[in-house]
Amino acid sequence: MKERSSVDKSCAVLTGIFVALSLWFATPNLGAGSPQDVQSLFDQATQSLDQDNFAAAAAGYDKCLAADPHMLKALFNRAIANEMVDRAKAIADWKSFAAAAGNDPEMKYLAARALARVQILEGLPALPPGLEPSHYVAADGDYYRLVAPDSDGLQWRHFPIKVYLGSAPEVKWQYGARGAFDIWRNVIPLQLVANERQADIRIGWQESAMGEGHAGEELDWVRFERVGDQLTGRRVAVITADLSRSWSKDEMRAIMLHEFGHALGIKGHSDSKKDIMYFQMQEKYRRIPVPMPVTQLYWKSLVKNPSPRDINTLIRLYNSAGYIAPLH
């Protein structure tokens, strides 16, 4: 009896080990397919996306979709992540999402948004290396969400961007402006032009007319040109500075760094003093008839370079089809 019992026990133990091993080996197929496991993969990936860790998020959603190819919210969120990883994959994801969601009345609105993003992404230019998603450093973060509403769609579509620096009334200011140009040129391709009519961005040294406490402003105009019977308009960003004050070279460089940031497509402000796009005290907006909002600032900053957050924000603005909230 005793012996048999012992044999039974070892059989039971062996069976137990066998079952455990079978489960172990089956896990990748059965386990990952269970709804709880897919949901936890999804939650993990979404956490990465919320932390702007786009590559990790995309890889996480890959796993979700391998386990459950019909998980539409994973496809939707992977498309968002892929805009900051690989534009071609993002376009493919949005198209797949629109195709899969288009027949579902509750998803129709999202399907339309997906198709709108495909159009935007397909219209974006090939980007210079410095603006490619691989240069986004997730650990540094960004302030994209603060500036996206004012900035989306206002990025340049051709490179290099042509800049006319003009002639400053003081030599030290000329050096300051040139310094700002040289610093931004390390981030995004800029080209000096000698004729202001060719410029995408120009400094209007003679056009200073701003209120007390404003160091500089950046304003987008539309320049209309007649070619034969055709009237065409193109955007020109004009930077001005308050010339009534005795700025040093370094101060002028900091003013110009900030205003160039606006001109290059960051139309709002950072919330950190370490960023060149921080605004010190107060921001005023007013609208003028033809083009876009005027941005004025009360300013005092001597940040010497665009910060990693400034650069991350710029990269995101140039790669994203606009801010969109992930699904949860």
Ligand SMILES: [Zn+2]
């Ligand atoms: Zn500003």
